[in-house]
Amino acid sequence: MSGIRQEKIASLLKRELAIVFQRETNTWFNGRFITITQVRMSPDLTLAKVYLSIMASKDKTADLEMIRSNTWQIKKRLASTAGKHLRKMPDLNFYIDDSLDHYEAIDRLLKD
Numbered sequence: 001m002s003g004i005r006q007e008k009i010a011s012l013l014k015r016e017l018a019i020v021f022q023r024e025t026n027t028w029f030n031g032r033f034i035t036i037t038q039v040r041m042s043p044d045l046t047l048a049k050v051y052l053s054i055m056a057s058k059d060k061t062a063d064l065e066m067i068r069s070n071t072w073q074i075k076k077r078l079a080s081t082a083g084k085h086l087r088k089m090p091d092l093n094f095y096i097d098d099s100l101d102h103y104e105a106i107d108r109l110l111k112d
Helices: 004-023 060-069 071-085 099-111
Strands: 033-041 047-055 091-096
Touching (some): 004 047, 004 071, 047 060, 060 071, 071 091
Parallel strands (some): 047 091
Antiparallel strands (some): 033 047
């Protein structure tokens, strides 16, 4: 169960990360269309698990590694915008959100 503070910080990070990914998609991510689907905070607010959806990608694991290699740049940009609202900038861990893939697979199975 997450607390109110965790949810507020997760919402703030999700909003600010969306802006960062939108502005830097051409320079850092080779023009990929990346959407932040969810941000989950640890109870001590030192770790943020960021779930991403990457559209029209053939190799999502390679794209995820590209994003992970730019984590320090993302965190630095995020600290400049959201850092004034936080005591300490949390570490960012990125994951692929595959819930849409599961939904499509279940939908296909139900149609057959």
